[in-house]
Amino acid sequence: MASTGRPLSPHLQIYRWQWTMALSILHRATGIALIAGSVLLVLWLVALADGPNGYLVLRNFLTSIPGYVLLVGWTWSLFYHLANGIRHLVWDAGLGYDLSVAQASGYAVFALSVILTGGFWYGLYILVF
Amino acid sequence: MGLQNPLGRVRGLGSAKAGVHHWWSQRITAIALVPLTLWFVYSALMLAGSDYSVGITWLAQPINSIFMVLLVIATFHHLQLGLQVVIEDYVHHEAVKLLALVIVKLSSIGLAIAAIFSIIKVSFGG
Numbered sequence: 001m002a003s004t005g006r007p008l009s010p011h012l013q014i015y016r017w018q019w020t021m022a023l024s025i026l027h028r029a030t031g032i033a034l035i036a037g038s039v040l041l042v043l044w045l046v047a048l049a050d051g052p053n054g055y056l057v058l059r060n061f062l063t064s065i066p067g068y069v070l071l072v073g074w075t076w077s078l079f080y081h082l083a084n085g086i087r088h089l090v091w092d093a094g095l096g097y098d099l100s101v102a103q104a105s106g107y108a109v110f111a112l113s114v115i116l117t118g119g120f121w122y123g124l125y126i127l128v129f
Numbered sequence: 130m131g132l133q134n135p136l137g138r139v140r141g142l143g144s145a146k147a148g149v150h151h152w153w154s155q156r157i158t159a160i161a162l163v164p165l166t167l168w169f170v171y172s173a174l175m176l177a178g179s180d181y182s183v184g185i186t187w188l189a190q191p192i193n194s195i196f197m198v199l200l201v202i203a204t205f206h207h208l209q210l211g212l213q214v215v216i217e218d219y220v221h222h223e224a225v226k227l228l229a230l231v232i233v234k235l236s237s238i239g240l241a242i243a244a245i246f247s248i249i250k251v252s253f254g255g
Contacts, residue, residue: 028215031208031211031212031215032212032215035208038204038208038240039240041204042241042244042247045188045197045201045244045247045248046243048181048184048185048188048247048251049246049247049248049250049251050247051181052181055180055181055184056181059180078166078170082162082163082166085159085162085163086163089156089159089160092156120170123174124174124177124178127174127175127178128177128178
């Protein structure tokens, strides 16, 4: 990599850790988590096509403790990636680059993801039980 | 006067030829995924805890079949574009990088086709 001997820009550790940096890497991390969620969606569809027995196996797994942990993680990742994705699209339109605005939208996105996840599971609890 | 040589120009080579395609595809799929995800979240809420027969009846409805196919296509196209960037950022061994990219591209297509085939099978009452 550095075989040319040219100076490199300072590495990540040089910078003071900031809220917006955490949000930035979370977008990538939740994106990767959503890949697992997408595979789960495919499994659900394949199980539906497969028949009642295959469906039952998946349903039993998803209603176990590890299954719920996975589902809660998936829903939060989904809401975070969705909200922060919209934040990225606004940036792509050239808006919201002021430091104060970027920080405020970051707080808003994170709060929204937590509220939506809580709301989703509360609604699910009301509907199912 | 650019640094590109005449042969390169004739062949249409250069950074601008495909440069924004990846970026643009990712934005288009992202925009498509906003309403599709909201539909999916609403559907998941309605379907949560349901058994096999409810799931099958729901998916067999044309509107749900169509939205689910759209969701799968947009999701897997967006997903493989995103994962490609992650691999390109972190995997510096050329052969490993190439192998990882091929696996991502092929398995994305495979998973998407498996999902779409399943939706069609359920939708046509198979």
